Amino acid sequence: MTPPTLNHKARSVLSGAVLLCLSICSSYAGPIRVVTEELPPYNMTRDGQLTGMSTEVVQAVLKQVNVQASIQSMPWARAYDLALHDPDVLIYSITRTPEREHLFKWVGTIASSRWYIYSAASHPVSLLDLNDARDWQTATVNEDVGEQYLIGKQFVIGKQLQSSNRYELNYQKLQTGHVDLWISDELNADYLAREAGDEPERTLVQSLRVRELEEAGGFNMAFSAGTADATVQLFQDGLNAIRENGTYDAIARKWN
Numbered sequence: 001m002t003p004p005t006l007n008h009k010a011r012s013v014l015s016g017a018v019l020l021c022l023s024i025c026s027s028y029a030g031p032i033r034v035v036t037e038e039l040p041p042y043n044m045t046r047d048g049q050l051t052g053m054s055t056e057v058v059q060a061v062l063k064q065v066n067v068q069a070s071i072q073s074m075p076w077a078r079a080y081d082l083a084l085h086d087p088d089v090l091i092y093s094i095t096r097t098p099e100r101e102h103l104f105k106w107v108g109t110i111a112s113s114r115w116y117i118y119s120a121a122s123h124p125v126s127l128l129d130l131n132d133a134r135d136w137q138t139a140t141v142n143e144d145v146g147e148q149y150l151i152g153k154q155f156v157i158g159k160q161l162q163s164s165n166r167y168e169l170n171y172q173k174l175q176t177g178h179v180d181l182w183i184s185d186e187l188n189a190d191y192l193a194r195e196a197g198d199e200p201e202r203t204l205v206q207s208l209r210v211r212e213l214e215e216a217g218g219f220n221m222a223f224s225a226g227t228a229d230a231t232v233q234l235f236q237d238g239l240n241a242i243r244e245n246g247t248y249d250a251i252a253r254k255w256n
Contacts, residue, residue: 034071034090035079039167040191041255042093042111042219045073053255054093054219057110060247065238075165077143087226093219095145105232107221108239114186115210120174125181127208136180137162139170146183149213168192
């Protein structure tokens with residue numbers, strides 16, 4: 001006996017169910033690990049809770065895509081190493097440079113940034129270009145984009161660069177004369193000055209703007225290279241969704 005054939009309506013229902021299943025499966029995100037650093041006001045721990053503009057954006061994306069994941073704050077060099085070598089690691093706030101382009105799978109920009117080489121107002125240093133900075137000691141953070149940028153320009157740790165694991169230490173070193181210069185994002189520098197009880201316009205001098213770092217497009221979310229493309233696409237869609245529904249703008253207004 002010839003088996004009965006499906007009518008047009010039944011075929012349509014079955015086809016829709018298959019497409020729905022494929023859509024759900026293709027957008028599935030397995031367990032992921034989210035890592036960041038203490039980079040106020042973008043990501044920072046306050047009263048035992050991780051907060052900041054970038055953190056709130058990441059949390060909004062996680063909610064949008066219905067993925068449960070805790071966020072761990074740690075020294076940047078450790079977070080960066082985990083994202084370089086382990087699968088299913090989401091890292092933020094990370095600058096997208098040409099050197100890093102092939103190392104990660106990029107989700108998108110979550111905050112703008114402006115970078116400067118600072119000197120202390122009590123000991124201002126005039127810089128016409130980056131080469132002028134070679135005669136001075138500059139504070140950096142281990143493996144962050146400012147340090148990587150200067151190393152790429154042939155600055156040497158231990159000779160022209162003093163590397164540390166905490167941004168606030170660099171502000172302190174600049175103000176106490178242990179270094180002459182400090183490379184930092186502007187909002188981070190201003191925040192740390194105010195946290196120290198200072199007014200940034202009175203204690204910091206923007207000796208040189210580092211436009212090459214700004215051309216990278218700000219701070220980003222990115223996945224480790226070993227993460228499935230479907231997971232990356234899911235988070236890209238989530239970031240686009242919170243931009244379109246107004247959530248991103250509401251977070252940005254809160255922190256700017």
